[in-house]
Amino acid sequence: MSQSWSTWPTACHDLYSGSTFSGMQSNGVRSYAVAVTFKYVDMGVPEMCGHFTIRGLTTELPKLTTFFDVQIVGTGNHSFLTKQWDATVDTDRTHWVTSFAAFKPYRNTFDLGDFAYTMNLSDKFIFMRWKERFVVPNYKLSRISGASYDGFYYVCYDRAAASIIGYYYHKDSDHYQCLRLDHVKQSSFPHFEIA
Amino acid sequence: MISTQQHRQYIQQLQSPNPVEVYSALRTIKNTIIGSSIKKTLYFQLQIIPSVTSLLALDDTDVQIRVQATAIISSLAHKGEGAAKQLLDSGVLTPLINQIAPGSDPVLMEISERALNALLAYTSTKMGAEEHTGTMIPYLLSIVTEGKSIVSVYDMHSHARVELAVLILGKLCVTEPRQYTIADMGAISLLVPLLCQVYPRLQVATLRTLSALSYENSEICTALTNTGHNGKPFATILLDLARSHDPEIRLTACLCLSNLSRMRVTSAPLKEVQTVVVPALVKLMACENLDKIQVIRALGYLCHEEDEMQKAARDAGAIVDLIKLLADIESEQDGDFVDIEHNTKLTKAILLSLGTIVSTDDECRRKAVDCSILRHLVLAMGSKDSEIRAAACLCARYITRSASICRTHLPECGILKPILNLLSDRSEEVQVTASATLVNLMLNLSPVRMEALKEGVVDMLVKLLQSENVMIRRNALWSVRNTVTELDDDNMLKEILDKIKVERLYELAIGQDEPMTQEQAACIFRNIVNEGQSGINILFDTLGSERMISLIQQLLTAGDDKFILHGLYLFNNVAVRSPEHCDLIARCEILMQAVIGFLSSSSPELIIGAVWCISGVASHRVDGAGDNALPKYIDELNLHNVQSRLESLAADPRVSFEVHDRVKSCLDNFTTTSSAPS
Numbered sequence: 053m054s055q056s057w058s059t060w061p062t063a064c065h066d067l068y069s070g071s072t073f074s075g076m077q078s079n080g081v082r083s084y085a086v087a088v089t090f091k092y093v094d095m096g097v098p099e100m101c102g103h104f105t106i107r108g109l110t111t112e113l114p115k116l117t118t119f120f121d122v123q124i125v126g127t128g129n130h131s132f133l134t135k136q137w138d139a140t141v142d143t144d145r146t147h148w149v150t151s152f153a154a155f156k157p158y159r160n161t162f163d164l165g166d167f168a169y170t171m172n173l174s175d176k177f178i179f180m181r182w183k184e185r186f187v188v189p190n191y192k193l194s195r196i197s198g199a200s201y202d203g204f205y206y207v208c209y210d211r212a213a214a215s216i217i218g219y220y221y222h223k224d225s226d227h228y229q230c231l232r233l234d235h236v237k238q239s240s241f242p243h244f245e246i247a
Numbered sequence: 248m249i250s251t252q253q254h255r256q257y258i259q260q261l262q263s264p265n266p267v268e269v270y271s272a273l274r275t276i277k278n279t280i281i282g283s284s285i286k287k288t289l290y291f292q293l294q295i296i297p298s299v300t301s302l303l304a305l306d307d308t309d310v311q312i313r314v315q316a317t318a319i320i321s322s323l324a325h326k327g328e329g330a331a332k333q334l335l336d337s338g339v340l341t342p343l344i345n346q347i348a349p350g351s352d353p354v355l356m357e358i359s360e361r362a363l364n365a366l367l368a369y370t371s372t373k374m375g376a377e378e379h380t381g382t383m384i385p386y387l388l389s390i391v392t393e394g395k396s397i398v399s400v401y402d403m404h405s406h407a408r409v410e411l412a413v414l415i416l417g418k419l420c421v422t423e424p425r426q427y428t429i430a431d432m433g434a435i436s437l438l439v440p441l442l443c444q445v446y447p448r449l450q451v452a453t454l455r456t457l458s459a460l461s462y463e464n465s466e467i468c469t470a471l472t473n474t475g476h477n478g479k480p481f482a483t484i485l486l487d488l489a490r491s492h493d494p495e496i497r498l499t500a501c502l503c504l505s506n507l508s509r510m511r512v513t514s515a516p517l518k519e520v521q522t523v524v525v526p527a528l529v530k531l532m533a534c535e536n537l538d539k540i541q542v543i544r545a546l547g548y549l550c551h552e553e554d555e556m557q558k559a560a561r562d563a564g565a566i567v568d569l570i571k572l573l574a575d576i577e578s579e580q581d582g583d584f585v586d587i588e589h590n591t592k593l594t595k596a597i598l599l600s601l602g603t604i605v606s607t608d609d610e611c612r613r614k615a616v617d618c619s620i621l622r623h624l625v626l627a628m629g630s631k632d633s634e635i636r637a638a639a640c641l642c643a644r645y646i647t648r649s650a651s652i653c654r655t656h657l658p659e660c661g662i663l664k665p666i667l668n669l670l671s672d673r674s675e676e677v678q679v680t681a682s683a684t685l686v687n688l689m690l691n692l693s694p695v696r697m698e699a700l701k702e703g704v705v706d707m708l709v710k711l712l713q714s715e716n717v718m719i720r721r722n723a724l725w726s727v728r729n730t731v732t733e734l735d736d737d738n739m740l741k742e743i744l745d746k747i748k749v750e751r752l753y754e755l756a757i758g759q760d761e762p763m764t765q766e767q768a769a770c771i772f773r774n775i776v777n778e779g780q781s782g783i784n785i786l787f788d789t790l791g792s793e794r795m796i797s798l799i800q801q802l803l804t805a806g807d808d809k810f811i812l813h814g815l816y817l818f819n820n821v822a823v824r825s826p827e828h829c830d831l832i833a834r835c836e837i838l839m840q841a842v843i844g845f846l847s848s849s850s851p852e853l854i855i856g857a858v859w860c861i862s863g864v865a866s867h868r869v870d871g872a873g874d875n876a877l878p879k880y881i882d883e884l885n886l887h888n889v890q891s892r893l894e895s896l897a898a899d900p901r902v903s904f905e906v907h908d909r910v911k912s913c914l915d916n917f918t919t920t921s922s923a924p925s
Contacts, residue, residue, distance in 0.1 A: 065904075065905055065908070070733070091650050091691075091692045092650045092692065097607070099609065101650045101651060119650075119651055119654055119655075121609070121650075121651060174903065174904055176904075185651055186651075186654075186655060188654060189654075189694065191654060191655040211904070211908070212908070239819075239823045239859070239862065239863060239866070240776075240777050240816075240819060240820040240823040240824055240863070241773075241777065241816050241819070241820065241859075242732045242733060242773065242774040242777040242820075243728075243732075243770050243773060243774065243813070243816065244690060244691070244728065244729045244732045244774070245686075245725070245728075245729075246648050246686070246687055246690065247644055247648075247683045247684070247686035247687055247722070247725060
């Protein structure tokens with residue numbers, strides 16, 4: 053039962069454990085304040101998860117926080133094709149192509165069988181999918197009147213701009229709910245590790 | 248019923264000058280002890296070992312007498328490790344090895360091999376046979392060589408001799424030098440063709456030996472993959488055998504393939520190991536005729552730190568099946584005919600394998616939690632067996648690596664209290680694994696952190712810090728490190744530090760212990776100052792500025808990047824969080840020189856750390872001048888040419904994008920404002 057000498061988790065620029073992004077989510081009619089805090093990031097595994105807080109979405113829960121985890125496109129088995137959560141190739145194409153200028157180089161090839169995309173930590177853009185899993189702290193709360201987290205976000209992190217753009221997708225929800233977040237600057241840093 | 252007196256007479260009869268009487272006594276003794284543990288004990292007490300050993304040691308002992316005496320040794324060796332060890336110590340190995348020399352009587356040879364096989368069934372005897380391997384290995388290989396000519400024609404005794412020789416070779420492979428000795432004597436080219444014989448027992452024996460020969464030995468694994476038989480590569484032969492109808496052949500072939508996979512031999516069929524071996528092992532767990540423990544251990548070994556294998560195991564249903572096995576063992580716990588020893592070993596194997604499978608992948612962890620693993624772990628933590636308690640903690644440690652599980656199922660599964668109890672377990676191994684699990688429970692994303700604090704975890708950690716076991720001390724400090732991270736409660740921070748003692752942390756951080764504890768202590772300082780002014784005040788008030796500066800300086804001059812990084816961020820966090828204390832460190836020439844020195848480091852992480860420190864210092868303004876206040880330390884920094892060094896870095900195409908971005912942001916402090924008067 054050996055325990056290895058700890059290996060520090062790998063961060064990627066503004067994507068690190070404890071990093072916070074804030075901004076708005078808008079469906080074209082109304083906008084809501086959003087704050088996202090990455091609770092744990094290890095790009096070496098890779099593993100990312102965090103809390104997603106939206107304000108004013110429902111009267112029942114004026115501040116709604118969900119726990120989400122992340123699929124990083126180009127790591128493990130995660131390609132641009134979602135293949136789950138009711139997303140089709142067309143859904144993927146529509147979202148990646150129309151939402152993210154950075155996706156342009158891949159728009160004609162991303163769904164081809166032999167297309168291989170590998171994420172590098174030095175990439176200017178990192179494509180992700182964020183999937184909300186449960187409400188925090190009450191994870192057993194499955195239905196919230198006026199809100200749903202059954203879908204997922206197509207997300208692109210722009211390293212140079214320290215910003216995140218995301219689009220929510222769920223087959224029954226308003227399409228193109230846009231999420232725009234900027235990194236909240238931080239200048240002092242703790243360090244923690246999972247054993 | 249034969250009386251003890253009669254048995255004693257048989258022993259005495261072994262000293263008779265008449266070979267017929269000796270033979271008769273041996274035959275009777277042999278028939279008496281076979282299958283009877285009580286009779287074996289009796290004959291041990293009657294000092295049978297010296298009598299039989301001396302018979303074998305004489306050059307002129309008749310072959311028939313030798314056969315009977317050797318059969319007795321074989322039977323006695325089956326009694327257990329203690330008996331086998333006693334036989335070995337009596338010097339029985341030398342005559343037995345002589346009896347398998349080329350040209351020996353075939354019957355005597357076979358019975359001697361059986362005796363050797365029985366004697367070498369235990370770790371201590373395998374190790375204890377060291378001085379005999381030089382003679383034994385060539386003899387065994389010559390039996391295999393001789394057997395090559397007869398394996399094509401079925402001959403029960405010839406096959407038995409080859410099978411036993413192969414099995415003994417496998418048993419000798421307990422150390423790396425022995426593996427090399429056996430391989431260097433030509434074992435690989437002799438053994439691989441035997442896999443293509445259609446005699447299942449011989450195939451199983453050969454696979455077992457090849458598995459032992461190649462275990463954790465990448466050179467031998469590579470040599471094996473470069474061989475084959477009749478144009479068929481070794482790995483292909485193994486894959487065919489892994490699909491055999493015979494469960495034992497399947498298992499042993501899987502063991503060999505696992506070795507190739509674990510050693511990352513380039514030509515190993517890694518994909519097939521995932522698609523064939525992992526599902527085969529999972530299915531074999533349900534096979535009644537096989538040793539479940541061995542199958543489960545093999546699965547755990549294959550999945551150890553192998554992400555893809557873990558996922559393959561999950562997909563093959565391993566998590567569900569293993570947890571079901573756990574539940575079965577729990578349900579039969581109070582039965583009348585339960586083999587407690589076996590169930591204990593099986594439970595331990597299951598927990599360790601499950602731990603391995605869930606150690607990396609969150610999906611695997613979620614699957615395990617969906618199958619109620621937490622309930623079983625809590626139960627296992629209360630086991631009477633310390634190895635089960637330790638294995639349960641290890642598995643819990645891996646499960647609690649999942650942030651989502653920590654946030655959901657953990658608070659209500661009741662794992663916290665058993666873990667806290669096990670921190671003071673009488674077994675050190677349990678303390679090590681329990682304290683490692685606690686590290687994860689004390690993360691700021693864990694809802695049980697507050698509950699643990701209320702339960703008095705800090706007092707428990709203080710005790711653990713006094714442990715003689717460095718892993719326990721390291722884990723305790725690691726827990727403190729996570730506890731003080733983003734605590735957001737000044738009173739609680741003070742309370743924790745009052746108990747843990749800043750002085751003790753200082754002693755640890757300056758290297759009064761092992762490096763692994765030193766690193767944790769250093770990081771605790773970094774995290775405390777990140778909590779803000781109150782944490783910084785506690786540290787500076789307790790230790791004084793001189794010692795705090797000395798600590799930072801020691802960390803910055805350490806030989807390991809991890810320590811340097813903690814030193815840099817300790818500096819930075821003080822500089823950013825407290826203008827008053829920033830003044831102390833920014834005006835410390837030695838510290839500033841050390842920090843600035845890292846701008847020339849070859850490590851991007853260290854450069855970034857240093858740039859953060861410079862930003863932290865450079866961002867401060869002269870007090871009381873409002874929004875238009877001038878920068879406070881730019882002149883001091885520029886005495887060291889910091890601005891020009893940053894500009895050089897910003898223009899250097901060789902630096903990483905991370906360094907580049909960070910330097911550019913830092914330069915804003917120098918370029919957007921005028922300097923303050925000094």
